[in-house]
Amino acid sequence: MEENLTFIEGAEQPLSMHPKKFALWLFIVSVVMVFAGMTSAYIVRQGEGNWLEFDLPNIFWYTSGIIVLSSISLQWAYSSAKKDSFNNLKIGLLITLVLGIAFLVGQWYSWEALVAEDVYFVGNPSGSFMYVFTGLHAIHLISGVIFLIIVLISALRNEIHSQKLAQLEMCVTFWHFLGGLWLYLFMFLLLNH
Template structure:
């Protein structure tokens, strides 16, 4: 239960910071010298696509929070037997970090209107994401060869479910990233590309955060972190 509280608190903090950056609470009609058309959407400083992404991430975050809650409750039962995590998971985590950093680089390049840096960042980010998914499949194969199949233990089932669900969202992100990269190759205006790259980057950072929480859950690190926080606050 402590893991889900930590996850929700982290998501809420990031969501609050993100919303504060979007000027959702701004009242432009009260600002002197600013003409605002209240009949249209031009008074909004937040693109509809960005608001839609925020809603989608809130839904996905709730889904993973429920999964984390179920995992935490299931570990207390007598038939739960931990499975050894392959070391390749740490390499996959590093690759996902590289992918997220590459997309942040692409976003910075888009803001500088640097088309070369933009395409390099997108390609590295996409290639790293594909490598991450490939590494996750290799992890599955290693566990299967070692006898840790899905139906043999609840811990195994949860591991495959968690990694598959996260991998599915990474795959969906790759589709959006591919469309954005195609726009770059077609020579779309930089103003249009900037929003697409920003949405992909936000989504990628979210997936990285979710994966780090899930990895901490699978390794037991989140429980240790919560215990340390309790000791410091007591």
Template sequence: MTSDFKIIEEPKKTLSMHPQKFALWLFMITVVMVFAALTSAYIVRQAEGNWLVFELPQTFWYSTALIAVSSITMHWAYLAAKKDNLDMVKVAIIITTILGLLFTAAQYHGWKVLAEEGYHFVGNNVSVSFLIVLVGLHVVHLVSGMIVLLVSLVSTFKYKVHSKNLNRLQMCMTYWHFLGGLWIYLFIFLLLNHN
């Protein structure tokens, strides 16, 4: 009795990711590289001397708390979407957006305080310029994050966000957490390296 056995190998499972999520991760890696380059340049330039020592505006502490709380409310929106509680998703995204606007206003106020103390982008010292570039570039990315928040909010109103379709909200949450983490990194970096 002869029998022919064929061994059939199952195809290996490939790692797959939604193309938009992949693009988001590539973008965030690029942003990390930009800020890594800027903070490295900050350290190198600071070591050369002729570095103006000044205190960070108190407003930056408040803005740090705002961005941390906004990360919590963004996660709250995601958890609500997983449970199909769309009214709560709307409330959480609106609160997150308001906190993002307050964060941006606090950053602007910090710049204003620096200007009132005589520290300007050009003129005083490169240390102030570095601070303004780091904070300003982060705010630009935060504005893009608020646009993503608003798109997610509109999608929620159109019932395109729910437990069976979380891609857009997951990407929004990932980017928002990234922006919060990036600011906390920058704030700690500036605290440790401002003198």
């Protein structure tokens, strides 16, 4: 009997992850695969010729700065939650939400800039790729903004604190991923345009 107790006490804990976090990571991996496929298709199609050359909208520089600032503000909110600094948590989430919406508005203006250059969704494949890249990213960012609103509501209800961070951690992970994805797309377009 004593041997069994020793064996049970010495048993290793299996690696585990919160099921919702695991689902989030599966979703992130699938999005990475989609964008990796799309950027590969871009390079292949560009090499075939009949490729319209145009300048990237300057607003991409601003939206890139906005997305970086939004990641910083969300990380500050997360650090504040770990310290149970509820006001800073709420302020950080609100700043991130406003910056996320500003990013989406900036993307809309980037489409207007493309139209002003006579670059349309239908027509040359280079324009189509531009709209698909930015549009698909915008759809994911809209889901991130919705997630931020849900987390902000939880924070306003004081449901997020140092002992209950799973929802916020998932939001932070997803938001940082979206920021990194945008920076990847922007750098990719700068280098391959």
